[in-house]
Amino acid sequence: MKTLEELQKIKAEAQAEMARKTRVLVCCGGCTSSGSLKVTAAFEKEIAAAGLADKVQVVKTGCMGLCSQGPIVVVQPGDVFYSHIDELKVGKIVTEHLMGGKPVKEYLYPETIADPAKVLAMAETNFYKKQMCLALRNCGHISPLHIEEYIARDGYEALWRCLNEKKPEDIVQTMIDSGLRGRGGAGFPTGKKWLLAAQQKETPKYVICNADEGDPGAFMDRSVLEGDPHVILEAMTIAGYATGSHHGYIYVRAEYPIAVQRLEIAIEQAHKLGVLGKNIFETGFDFDIELRLGAGAFVCGEGSALMTSIEGNRGEPRQKPPRSAEKGLFQKPSLLNNVETYANIPQIILKGADWFKGIGTEGSTGTKVFAVGGKINNTGLVEVPMGTTLREVVYDICGGIPNSGKFKAAQTGGPSGGCIPADHLDVKMDFDSLKKIGSMMGSGGLIVMDEHTCMVDIAKFFLEFTVDESCGKCVPCRIGTRRMLDILNKITMGQATMEDLEKLEELCSHIQQNSLCGLGQSAPNPVVSTLKYFRDEYIAHIVDKRCPAGVCKKLVRYTIDKTKCKGCTMCARNCPAVAISGSIRQPHEIDQVKCLKCGACMTNCKFGAISKG
Amino acid sequence: MKSQTLPFTGTPEQAAELKKVIAELKDQPGALMPIMQKAQGIYGYLPIEVQKMIADGTGIPIEKIYGVSTFYAQFNLQPKGKYRISVCLGTACYVKGGDKIWDALRKKLGIGEGECTSDRKFSLDSCRCIGACGMAPVMMINDDVYGRLTVDQLDDILAKYN
Numbered sequence: 082m083k084t085l086e087e088l089q090k091i092k093a094e095a096q097a098e099m100a101r102k103t104r105v106l107v108c109c110g111g112c113t114s115s116g117s118l119k120v121t122a123a124f125e126k127e128i129a130a131a132g133l134a135d136k137v138q139v140v141k142t143g144c145m146g147l148c149s150q151g152p153i154v155v156v157q158p159g160d161v162f163y164s165h166i167d168e169l170k171v172g173k174i175v176t177e178h179l180m181g182g183k184p185v186k187e188y189l190y191p192e193t194i195a196d197p198a199k200v201l202a203m204a205e206t207n208f209y210k211k212q213m214c215l216a217l218r219n220c221g222h223i224s225p226l227h228i229e230e231y232i233a234r235d236g237y238e239a240l241w242r243c244l245n246e247k248k249p250e251d252i253v254q255t256m257i258d259s260g261l262r263g264r265g266g267a268g269f270p271t272g273k274k275w276l277l278a279a280q281q282k283e284t285p286k287y288v289i290c291n292a293d294e295g296d297p298g299a300f301m302d303r304s305v306l307e308g309d310p311h312v313i314l315e316a317m318t319i320a321g322y323a324t325g326s327h328h329g330y331i332y333v334r335a336e337y338p339i340a341v342q343r344l345e346i347a348i349e350q351a352h353k354l355g356v357l358g359k360n361i362f363e364t365g366f367d368f369d370i371e372l373r374l375g376a377g378a379f380v381c382g383e384g385s386a387l388m389t390s391i392e393g394n395r396g397e398p399r400q401k402p403p404r405s406a407e408k409g410l411f412q413k414p415s416l417l418n419n420v421e422t423y424a425n426i427p428q429i430i431l432k433g434a435d436w437f438k439g440i441g442t443e444g445s446t447g448t449k450v451f452a453v454g455g456k457i458n459n460t461g462l463v464e465v466p467m468g469t470t471l472r473e474v475v476y477d478i479c480g481g482i483p484n485s486g487k488f489k490a491a492q493t494g495g496p497s498g499g500c501i502p503a504d505h506l507d508v509k510m511d512f513d514s515l516k517k518i519g520s521m522m523g524s525g526g527l528i529v530m531d532e533h534t535c536m537v538d539i540a541k542f543f544l545e546f547t548v549d550e551s552c553g554k555c556v557p558c559r560i561g562t563r564r565m566l567d568i569l570n571k572i573t574m575g576q577a578t579m580e581d582l583e584k585l586e587e588l589c590s591h592i593q594q595n596s597l598c599g600l601g602q603s604a605p606n607p608v609v610s611t612l613k614y615f616r617d618e619y620i621a622h623i624v625d626k627r628c629p630a631g632v633c634k635k636l637v638r639y640t641i642d643k644t645k646c647k648g649c650t651m652c653a654r655n656c657p658a659v660a661i662s663g664s665i666r667q668p669h670e671i672d673q674v675k676c677l678k679c680g681a682c683m684t685n686c687k688f689g690a691i692s693k694g
Numbered sequence: 695m696k697s698q699t700l701p702f703t704g705t706p707e708q709a710a711e712l713k714k715v716i717a718e719l720k721d722q723p724g725a726l727m728p729i730m731q732k733a734q735g736i737y738g739y740l741p742i743e744v745q746k747m748i749a750d751g752t753g754i755p756i757e758k759i760y761g762v763s764t765f766y767a768q769f770n771l772q773p774k775g776k777y778r779i780s781v782c783l784g785t786a787c788y789v790k791g792g793d794k795i796w797d798a799l800r801k802k803l804g805i806g807e808g809e810c811t812s813d814r815k816f817s818l819d820s821c822r823c824i825g826a827c828g829m830a831p832v833m834m835i836n837d838d839v840y841g842r843l844t845v846d847q848l849d850d851i852l853a854k855y856n
Binding site for chain 2 (some may be wrong): 111113114117147148149151162203211295296297299301335336338342373374375376377378379390391392393394395396411452454456460461494495528530534538542552594
């Protein structure tokens with residue numbers, strides 16, 4: 082393939098094919114864990130049995146975002162939105178909707194039929210209507226296994242235009258002008274990175290995609306890789322042309338086998354079509370991409386550690402400078418960007434830097450994908466313009482806290498980030514605003530916590546993670562984080578003193594200042610930010626020996642409310658420690674010395690007489 | 695990292711397969727990790743005997759191979775069960791009670807982290823986020839994912855693998 086006309090012919094044919102058929106889109110991202118593959122198989126079987134095979138196409142798509150409603154099925158035209166579909170519901174959808182033309186109301190996502198006069202399309206529901214999908218624009222809309230469907234949505238046109246109409250330096254300039262910042266954590270300006278890599282004289286140069294998404298709670302990169310793999314190949318090839326590189330590596334976590342498989346298929350298809358490999362679009366430009374699998378080390382998400390790992394070593398970071406753009410993989414100039422960053426690039430090329438700059442805030446242009454989880458009604462992926470407030474994400478889009486719970490805090494940026502308390506619900510979610518209040522964007526994990534979450538326990542959880550994942554190369558991180566964890570353990574066991582708290586704070590600043598890489602430097606963040614906003618909770622643990630959220634086992638006390646207790650003996654019979662005494666029909670009592678704090682009494686009490694605190 | 699406890703039972707066919715992999719990959723830059731990943735695919739784990747074979751085949755010192763194999767969580771020096779259970783203890787799962795699932799499984803199977811039941815049927819590992827946070831808490835048994843877990847469901851799920 083050489084000309085734009087040839088590419089546009091494929092595009093027109095694919096679009097016509099997609100429009101000709103009724104499309105049943107089944108989310109096969111996170112929904113696979115709620116059984117969407119069985120749903121897909123059932124659709125295929127029922128559709129074949131009904132003789133609809135050439136009119137209806139079943140498409141396994143990437144993540145559609147609203148994981149808590151999975152498996153999700155969308156029928157086009159009309160974007161009719163079914164939630165919680167299992168294989169038993171498929172037959173009725175096929176007969177009534179696909180054959181009869183009437184959506185099966187009882188299986189639809191409830192919000193879409195709130196108004197009996199019409200059925201709302203997926204994009205009109207609260208969860209989707211405030212979102213703006215750039216990085217995820219194809220996820221859930223196309224089959225990741227068919228390059229034609231990617232082309233139907235403008236795929237590979239940006240690459241064609243770059244190779245045929247633009248000079249490398251113009252592309253770099255577009256990146257600089259767009260204001261795009263790295264989506265992997267630190268938010269470094271992407272254009273600057275490209276410029277530095279392009280300026281290097283030494284060859285070969287490498288273009289690398291960081292797909293080692295390790296922050297617990299973040300899964301947007303996985304969704305892009307699984308739902309729209311070609312966008313990464315196209316963007317990396319553009320990066321190769323812009324910086325003068327002919328070799329690309331995608332470093333994917335081995336925990337994402339579906340992503341690996343889809344990338345392999347995409348690479349093969351791109352080769353066949355002549356948009357990857359030798360002589361791309363017959364322009365004489367060569368660029369090829371190799372997959373490398375991670376092996377389960379969080380630190381390998383750090384740029385220099387990732388490169389050390391591709392080289393076949395223990396994935397330890399190294400001192401900077403020199404920056405990776407000067408001396409990176411195999412000591413050669415290397416350009417490293419994260420998956421979500423790459424996913425924005427083809428559109429920036431097609432629509433221009435000004436278009437991109439018009440979205441988001443001045444310092445943080447474009448959109449950001451958040452992986453929202455924890456104590457929230459709508460869990461899943463949410464992509465919004467930078468600068469959208471936390472309140473809009475939590476309440477307007479994600480439907481607030483379940484069981485009318487109270488928002489206590491949100492943790493952004495995973496183990497390197499910090500918490501945002503309820504007072505800051507109106508903070509704008511962009512790189513600089515989050516930093517100002519002591520949190521960070523990180524890769525975009527957003528864990529929501531309610532009043533039943535203990536902030537000391539959460540800080541301890543993140544510290545356990547960093548202690549576990551510290552590579553051990555530098556002392557502040559290897560030993561310092563361990564000492565921090567010791568103190569946190571003491572606090573949650575009720576054995577700490579105020580002096581320990583001072584030591585903890587001192588350790589935080591030492592580790593932040595003296596660690597070698599970003600993992601160590603940011604490891605104390607969860608402690609620093611919970612201390613900043615929830616110091617009283619730490620003090621309650623230390624001074625009052627009390628866990629206000631009732632989480633830290635050693636500090637929890639179960640008590641029986643004598644006015645509510647009917648003396649049914651249920652609690653006493655279920656207590657494994659025989660710690661509850663009392664005669665029948667008389668209020669019972671818990672012996673705090675014998676109590677194991679297992680909570681069996683509270684679970685078994687039918688009168689709500691037992692409380693913990 | 696625990697030391698190796700069960701005897702190595704590799705076959706000549708497996709050794710031949712590994713030799714082929716090494717010959718194919720050893721000249722590309724940074725070949726060690728892909729070779730080790732393939733070797734683990736062949737044997738199911740990376741006992742010292744296999745690491746020695748890689749060292750002999752590539753000329754990479756055994757101490758470096760051992761260093762790499764102990765650095766990454768996915769390289770196993772212990773054999774795994776026929777059914778490999780991994781429980782996600784990532785943030786979202788933790789907040790939703792993943793630790794309770796983990797404790798219950800340890801009790802039910804009578805094994806700890808990284809261990810294998812004596813009949814080699816189940817092995818148990820905790821893992822970091824597997825990216826299914828919307829379904830928290832989550833565990834995987836081989837390639838099957840179980841989401842929105844409660845402790846009550848565990849017996850029924852384990853029974854499927856008998």
